[in-house]
Amino acid sequence: MSTSSITFNRRAFIRTSSLASGGLLIGFNLFTACKPKVQPPVDISQLNFNDFNAFIKIADNGAVTLFSPNPEIGQGVKTAMPMLIAEELDVAWKNVYVQQGILDTENYTRQLAGGSQSIRLGWEPLRQTGATARQMLVNAAAAKWGVDPSECTTSEGVITNAKGETLGYGDVVREAAALEVPENVTLKEPKNFKVIGTDAPNVDIDKIITGKPLFGLDYKVEGMVYASVLRPPAFGKILDSYDDTKAKAMPGVLDVIRIGEKAKELSKEGVGNWTVAMGKSDKVVVIAKTTWEALKAKEALSATWVDDSTLESTEFQDKQLLGLLDGKEFQTLRKDGDIIKAFSQADKILERTYESPFLPHNCMEPMNFFANITDEKIHLVGPVQTPEFAATAVAGMLGRDVKDVHLEMTRMGGGFGRRLYGDFVYEVAEIADAIKKPVKLVFSREDDMTAGTYRPAIKYRIKASIKNGQVTGYQLKEAAIGGNMYGLIPNFFPAGAIENYQVDVANYQSNITTGAWRAPYTNFLAFAEQSFFDELAETMEVDRIQLRLDLLEKVKGTTDERIQYSPERMQNVIKVAVDKSGWGKKRDGVFQGFAAYYCHNSHVAEVADVEIENGMPVVKKVTCVVDCGIVVNPLGAKNQIEGGVIDGVGHAMYGDFTFMDGQPQSQNYDKYRLIRMGEIPVVESHLIQNDLAPTGLGEPTLPPAGAAVANALKAATGNRFTQQPFSKYPELMQVPTKAIIG
């Protein structure tokens, strides 16, 4: 989920081909999708058609099909990415049919969902592709009429010449397919957009509301069997032996096998990112005729496990992390000035520690995948955010050529980062390779929650010095499980705003697998930092909004290329949020909290309104202002904003996941609380209108939500929440009598 900028040639590579069935197929690659090692070819005529990872198909009858290259996890790219093509192709959105593209493992690495980057990186190349196709169609029509292409205009799939004669795209598509691919096509000015900026409903809406098969769990082929996997009951345990006598006697059970050897080889070879839950242990697999029979027979297996490493408990991990914060072993990720000097000369010092638990992803569709492996082909179907990665790893694991892999992506019942990791793909591949039958691996909810790649528990300690009414020093220490913050995160606000500034990180390597979780690191860092700034303003006795605006003022004109947030855009979202939320206008019984944050290249400010109901503070409303540049699909954008804010509020309030002797203490929704309908705030969203290139939206509204709520809870209760989830500290939720009276 790297957010680092990628240098890419802004031109999309395009090639055309006539279709046997008539019509034109335009293959293009999102050049942003190329691996760094892949050099752009000098002569595109040398490329084969399968070197392209996305396609436009225009049939003789003018029907347009766009193949969306990136996986759909609920973030809306299956709708929004084709909108970019349709805009420049100049076809009516209602006449476009969108299909999920398949994986091309040869050259591309960006065919993934993660880091809120699909639209940002697809912005230029997708429009270039649409515009190139349009130009070819125009050139074909102009040749037919014997006029200059510049005399022709297009609208909604129809080409018109100066005399008013018209040709549909379908009328000239055969001729167009034979033409040279034009270079240097002109893209539309934003003011002329007809598709971009209009509300486009989810392209799969009809299938979703009628229950059509769409998801990996719905995929089925003739003769398919089902697999359920018994994994270690705790992190730190590995399989010793098992008894399958009972399980094998159960109805529908076809076989019980042991897997793990191949996956361990994969691990040794270092193929792939081995953040795979319980990857060190062998596993026992029940193969059955139906899902239920497989899940039930798994319960009838008995196994013995041996301790392979420390069986960690939450209390133990807390001590490790606090020990790291108290210690001296840090890696410094950014250092400006001299914080030791700033702290020694300070009038006042504020230091706070913020703590967060592990979090499971809890995609509503549990992990699952289909595989059918023959000597000719490795057929993989299912929901994965990193299809290319999974295909390469499976090929490596089985000692096969990656060209044997045919991977089809299904719509995903949520991702949130969990499906970046292909553990379930490797598992099903090993199973399919062993049984030589088409097989679907299905995780039960318990499997899904206990064999996770969790958001790691993290603790932040922030220390700031105040001298003569100014913030003179700022030190952020991170102690995290697994890894640490990455990329440009150490250079986010307040980097550049404070003369003496340092970010230090340390990590504890636990045997509990961790990974990306919607807005990695920033999902909690934003809470720590924006809670801290609120308290800092209180300590300095200055206005909390003004403090942020003043600090941002100091960043203006920076020449530091590591600083990619814009102080102007951040100040703007803050001011708009203040205005739209009625900030500072006292209303009886309403307590507000503020937070602003930049991540995934977008700027966001949020205000949470807390009211007291039955003596308890309740989050009633969140005003969210987002600057993500041009909004491709406002309807989808609003959905992402609402979802991100509520997800952020929900996990800050309720998300808790503890371990005892290596075993997750929550295994299903009876012990894991997700926010529900009765607990949601109203989300009022405001999108800043500008003509700047679009940036991420799947993640950036989540991080500030927790801080906005914590700051509002402070206003309501007088208490500071420094640990998540807030619901774990009911004593802090007590509202003083005067607050109830208002």
Next chain:
Amino acid sequence: MPKYEINVNGVSKNVDVAEDTPLLWVLRDHLDLVGTKYGCGIAQCGACTVHLDGIAVRSCSLPIASVGGQQITTIEGLSENGDHPVQLAWKEVDVPQCGYCQAGQIMTASAFLDNNPNPTSDEIKTAMHGNICRCASYTRIHKAVEIAATKIG
């Protein structure tokens, strides 16, 4: 294994499954009606909601042996052309993000509105509280139920 004759979406079906098999898996694996989703298996998330004689039930925790002759309605049978007022409202509001939980949400909402065609906002919240949406499309679910109510009520 015992044989059961059940009525799904107005059609009689014969299935040959163990008596403790949850209706959910009978629908999904035996009858190929995959619109009804598996989420938790313990009646906590609502993804598997279907109607049993018009009442919303969690099919993941309903053994086939207890179904009897009751009429089962799944998302596939809620309307012939996907034009039940609740489905139309879902489309009008563009409710789904990932979409996985939405069949269960629609089935809960439609049974609720059958019994209470003119609900208050709080009644909607209470009725829908048992259905989890991990993408948190809750505000739009609420709005869609309100819109559907105006068309039904």
